[in-house]
Amino acid sequence: MTKINTAFKGGYRLTPKLLIVYMIMSLFALSNSINAQVGGISGSKISSYTVDVVNHHNVEFEPAFYHFNSRKRWDNNGNLDDFSVNSDSTKWITGLNFRVTYGLMDKLELGVDFSSDMLLTRIGARYVFYDKEKTGLAAITGINIPMGNKTVSKSVRLSNTIAKAGGGLVFTGYILPDFSVDVNAQYFRFIEKTLDDGTNNWYLNSDFGYYLLERKLQLIAGFGYQFSKYGTFNTEVFTLYPGITVETGKQYIIVLSAGIDVLGKNTDKNIGAALALTIILD
Secondary structure, eight states, X not given: OOOOSOBOTTSOBOOHHHHHHHHHHHHHTTSOGGGGSOOSSOOSSSSSOOSOOOOTTOEEEEEEEEEEEEEEEEOTTSOEEESSTTSOOOEEEEEEEEEEEEEEETTEEEEEEEETTOSEEEEEEEEEEEEOSSEEEEEEEEEEEEOSSOOOOSSSOOGGGSOEEEEEXXXXXXXXXXXXXXXXXEEEEESSOOTTOEEXXXXXXXXXXXXXXXXXXXXXXXXXXXXEEETTEEEEEEEEEEEEXXXXXXXXXXXXXXXXXXXXXXXXXXXXXXXXXXXXXX
């Protein structure tokens, strides 16, 4: 295949297919990596899910606001570069997300979440294998469906127009009565072949949470890693998720969090914040 006279600072040249992938990543890299994982299910921290499910026949409704911005991008060698020569360009992404989760059984919940622009809908489920005094284990599964109001080519199917399905495991460790850790591992794959050869998507997340003030305030330190493969082109990012939950009411929880990318490859370096209000309905 003919080479295009375009190169990263890493020293290799892009083929037409890799150029397509690079453009796609540039357009969608600011999307929060959490939104690419299992969605629609409840959580008690930030980046990781916990073993607990919504109580039987209860409903959780959660609107969330987020804003991220980026001024730099990691190349294929993990080096940071500005978007523009004079360093005056910044990418912004701001939006609303809504989640509805239903406790179908004592150990099973089902849910859906969607963005306000309806570009993506995620349907998910969680089943608890066991939840004991010191540890708990659950399975999660879901499908992420691109939607929105747009024209989509039937013959040129890019990754952002094809659904992904997958799942993973959730482990919770209760270190102390007020101190716990959640660890998630997830794998997703496109349900159809994509033009940009999108295949494997791995997600690893861990959150540590410590309660204060008679469990009315939880301090959280979260960590997340995402790896996505597009033929011979890979993207990676490692993110810190500091934040808090405010649980002063019986029927609601306030979640304040930040997302700070610290290491990456072929992806934007993002920093941003989110605010979510979890409302519990009997």
